[in-house]
Amino acid sequence: MALAEAGVSLVLNARGADALEATAEEIRSAHDVEVTAVAADITTEDGRAKVLDAAGTLDILVNNAGGPPPGMWSDWEREDFIQALEANMLTPIALMKTLLPGMIERKWGRVVNITSASVRSPIAQLGLSNSARAGLTGYVAGTARQVARHGVRINNLLPGLHDTDRARSLVEATAKREGISVEEAAQARDDANPTGRIGRADEFGATCAFMCSVHAGYMVGQNILLDGGAFNSTI
Numbered sequence: 001m002a003l004a005e006a007g008v009s010l011v012l013n014a015r016g017a018d019a020l021e022a023t024a025e026e027i028r029s030a031h032d033v034e035v036t037a038v039a040a041d042i043t044t045e046d047g048r049a050k051v052l053d054a055a056g057t058l059d060i061l062v063n064n065a066g067g068p069p070p071g072m073w074s075d076w077e078r079e080d081f082i083q084a085l086e087a088n089m090l091t092p093i094a095l096m097k098t099l100l101p102g103m104i105e106r107k108w109g110r111v112v113n114i115t116s117a118s119v120r121s122p123i124a125q126l127g128l129s130n131s132a133r134a135g136l137t138g139y140v141a142g143t144a145r146q147v148a149r150h151g152v153r154i155n156n157l158l159p160g161l162h163d164t165d166r167a168r169s170l171v172e173a174t175a176k177r178e179g180i181s182v183e184e185a186a187q188a189r190d191d192a193n194p195t196g197r198i199g200r201a202d203e204f205g206a207t208c209a210f211m212c213s214v215h216a217g218y219m220v221g222q223n224i225l226l227d228g229g230a231f232n233s234t235i
Contacts, residue, residue: 002205003060003212004031011036011055013047043087048094059106060212061099063092064114068128080128088115088132093139096154100147109152110212113140117160119223121231137223144221155211155219160227161189162199194229 004010004027012027014020017039024037038054040047042065068084092113103109115133122130137156144154161167175185190197207226210216225231 001027001030002202002209004033004035006209006213007031007033008060008212009034011038011051011058013038013040013042013051015039015041042095043091048091048098052095052098057102058099059103059109061095061109061111062114062208062212063095063111065091067116067126068132070125071127072125073127076128081131084128084132085135088129089135089139092136096143100152103152104147104150107151109147110216111152111154112208112211113154113156114208115156115158115223117158117225117227117231119156119158120225120233141221148220153211153216153220155216155221156223157204157208157211158223158225158227159204160199160225160230161193162201162204164201167198192230193227197228199226199228 010024010027010033012020012024012035014023017037020037020039024035027033028035036054038051040050042048042051065087067088068080096111100109100111113136115137116126116129118126118130119133119137140154140156147154171185171189172182174189175182178185204226207224211219211224
């Protein structure tokens with residue numbers, strides 16, 4: 001929505017066609033931009049090909065595949081790590097490898113990889129996500145500096161907890177588990193953050209749009225943490 005407000009034509013991808021098209025229509029109705037919806041599994045070669053064929057020339061790439069399931073270290077086998085790496089490391093790398101040459105040729109491009117606050121402060125039960133996203137972060141650190149002189153900027157955006165459907169489902173599960181109301185569970189969650197609340201989706205979108213803009217021309221290979229100060233660190 002924030003990119004559309006800035007006048008960017010969009011290509012949206014998700015696996016669920018109905019929800020995807022509803023989102024595309026919402027954006028079209030709010031802003032006079034072209035929005036192409038492509039239902040496909042971006043973690044597969046066929047899915048990526050379908051999206052890229054529909055997109056054509058791209059100046060901006062925002063990678064945001066869903067994260068792997070939580071668990072314990074003893075739960076995960078080799079195949080679990082392969083799947084996590086495929087979605088949260090290898091797929092973004094494959095898309096960058098395909099699109100960076102055109103951006104370099106045109107002397108302008110923006111890539112924002114939406115990773116997780118867990119890259120800075122690991123979440124024990126999200127070991128699969130911690131591992132895959134840390135791998136992508138390492139790849140970006142070097143690659144961003146290789147392409148920077150060609151007008152291409154690659155950075156990562158690290159979300160903390162934001163008010164999304166996923167966050168609402170989590171607080172409902174907490175309320176059920178602890179035998180308290182949803183309102184009480186939400187208040188306890190909010191109180192744990194220095195801001196006294198969780199993030200808003202529009203705040204996150206606006207930050208991402210800034211990182212995709214001309215104003216981020218001197219930002220290279222950075223990991224921008226957007227978590228309301230939940231990660232406690234001097235530097």
